[in-house]
Amino acid sequence: MSANINLPRILRVGAGASRQLVATLRELGIHRPLLITDAFMVQQGYCAGLESQLNEAGIAYGLFDRCVPDPTTDSVDDALSVLHGGDFDGVVALGGGSSMDTGKAVAVMAELTGGIGEYKVPYQIDSGLPIVAIPTTAGTGSEATRAAVITDTKSQEKMLCMGLGLMPVAALVDYELTLSMPYRLTADTGIDSLCHALEAYVSRKANPFADSIALTAMSSIYRNIRTACAEPDNREAREAMMLAATQGGIAFSNSSVTLIHGMSRPIGALYHVPHGLSNAMLLPEITAWSVAGAPERYAHCARHMGMAAVSDTDTIALGKLVDALRQLNRDLAVPTPREYGIDETAWSESLELMAGQALASGSPDNNPLVPSAADIVGLYRRVWSQS
Ligand code: NAD
Numbered sequence: 001m002s003a004n005i006n007l008p009r010i011l012r013v014g015a016g017a018s019r020q021l022v023a024t025l026r027e028l029g030i031h032r033p034l035l036i037t038d039a040f041m042v043q044q045g046y047c048a049g050l051e052s053q054l055n056e057a058g059i060a061y062g063l064f065d066r067c068v069p070d071p072t073t074d075s076v077d078d079a080l081s082v083l084h085g086g087d088f089d090g091v092v093a094l095g096g097g098s099s100m101d102t103g104k105a106v107a108v109m110a111e112l113t114g115g116i117g118e119y120k121v122p123y124q125i126d127s128g129l130p131i132v133a134i135p136t137t138a139g140t141g142s143e144a145t146r147a148a149v150i151t152d153t154k155s156q157e158k159m160l161c162m163g164l165g166l167m168p169v170a171a172l173v174d175y176e177l178t179l180s181m182p183y184r185l186t187a188d189t190g191i192d193s194l195c196h197a198l199e200a201y202v203s204r205k206a207n208p209f210a211d212s213i214a215l216t217a218m219s220s221i222y223r224n225i226r227t228a229c230a231e232p233d234n235r236e237a238r239e240a241m242m243l244a245a246t247q248g249g250i251a252f253s254n255s256s257v258t259l260i261h262g263m264s265r266p267i268g269a270l271y272h273v274p275h276g277l278s279n280a281m282l283l284p285e286i287t288a289w290s291v292a293g294a295p296e297r298y299a300h301c302a303r304h305m306g307m308a309a310v311s312d313t314d315t316i317a318l319g320k321l322v323d324a325l326r327q328l329n330r331d332l333a334v335p336t337p338r339e340y341g342i343d344e345t346a347w348s349e350s351l352e353l354m355a356g357q358a359l360a361s362g363s364p365d366n367n368p369l370v371p372s373a374a375d376i377v378g379l380y381r382r383v384w385s386q387s
Contacts, residue, residue: 003207003208006164006167007250008144012174017173018046018049020172021132025059025092032086032089033054035063036094036102037067038066038098042065047065062083064083064106067079067095067098069096070149070268070269070272073117075102076115076116079102079106083110090131091103094136096135097139097140097142100142100148101142104131104148104166108166110129111129112128116161120161123163125165125166131169131170132169132172134172138175138189138241138242139189141193143249144171144250146163147166158357160362173242175243178241183232187276188274188275188334190229192279192280193217193241195260197251197252198218199255199259200248200251200252200255202367203252203257203258203366203367207254210250210254211251213250214255215304217244217247218301220240220241220243220247222324224244225328256363258367259358259367260283262358262361262362263282264278264281266358271337280329280334285386289379289382291322291368293368295314295315296314298317299321302324307324308321336383351377354380356373359373
């Protein structure tokens with residue numbers, strides 16, 4: 001069976017890549033971009049860095065700086081009203097996954113009627129304004145994916161939107177923008193990338209193109225994440241994490257995420273746990289449950305990341321994989337749902353709802369072991385009982 005691979009047309013990667021904005025816009029024929037970001041990026045001066053490039057080149061642009069973490073249908077509408085107020089022919093999205101996904105949603109909604117909620121999966125959004133993505137976290141890989149995650153303000157569902165229209169035409173992947181990330185953000189977004197790579201590799205939609213990129217990404221993340229957290233100025237570790245995050249995005253966008261992401265989105269939506277952190281809370285236990293569906297592939301991951309020896313049998317490698325993921329969570333001080341402050345009764349009462357939302361996203365169907373709703377409820381219980 002052949003695989004259908006989608007990538008940005010331009011990837012500029014490395015120190016200073018974000019200073020190539022004007023050249024990138026010219027290559028793409030974008031003359032009037034709308035810059036989409038959040039207040040923190042303005043305050044940090046990252047936004048001014050882009051604006052001075054545009055001003056020097058005499059490129060007229062607009063600015064929307066009210067992106068919120070875990071973008072909502074309301075925040076997308078807010079940005080969309082700014083887009084409709086000008087004559088923009090492209091979007092430049094600067095920030096973490098939240099700002100990039102806001103930019104993506106706005107770019108596709110420019111040509112659609114109604115609200116973004118009407119276009120969640122299984123709908124495929126295949127057109128929109130061109131998007132230039134500039135990530136400032138080493139995590140979501142959104143700069144190279146054909147996905148956006150938007151929370152429905154009314155139902156609180158974290159909706160997955162997919163399609164070629166959401167794939168940036170260009171990504172400026174500049175690790176220097178991640179040097180300011182604090183410990184928790186570095187750890188959580190880094191584990192998000194690790195999940196992307198691991199899930200892409202074991203997914204039922206895995207393919208040789210995504211496999212090789214996923215393996216490279218997971219090994220790089222596992223070897224560098226502790227250093228990037230402990231030494232925020234370590235440029236080598238930051239560079240490795242940023243590249244691996246983009247690779248993780250490419251891997252899962254051309255394969256898929258699986259059960260971890262499927263179960264993670266409802267936790268984020270209901271309990272406002274940052275995306276990478278809810279993935280981290282789930283990673284060891286969901287992996288422990290899923291390995292039975294693809295033992296050879298999971299064991300290969302363990303060996304590739306250096307968690308298990310090449311000479312280890314699959315069974316031993318699988319045990320070491322789960323142990324190493326539990327240890328990683330301890331090393332990075334990942335809180336359990338209880339330690340994060342989630343109320344036990346609320347958690348118990350939301351299990352069916354969360355399982356339903358997880359299944360509706362389609363991601364669990366790609367898991368090596370496909371879960372029923374009852375299995376997912378059991379897994380949420382298990383994750384709580386580790387608290
Ligand atoms: P984020 O974008 O929500 O940012 C979290 C916070 O970190 C924000 O306050 C932001 O201002 C701040 N921040 C960003 N860059 C920083 C920097 N360099 N230094 C200091 N602070 C910085 O976090 P995220 O994890 O990058 O994105 C999460 C969102 O991305 C979620 O909504 C998730 O569902 C989505 N996501 C999307 C995809 C995709 O393919 N589209 C994939 C995975 C996750």
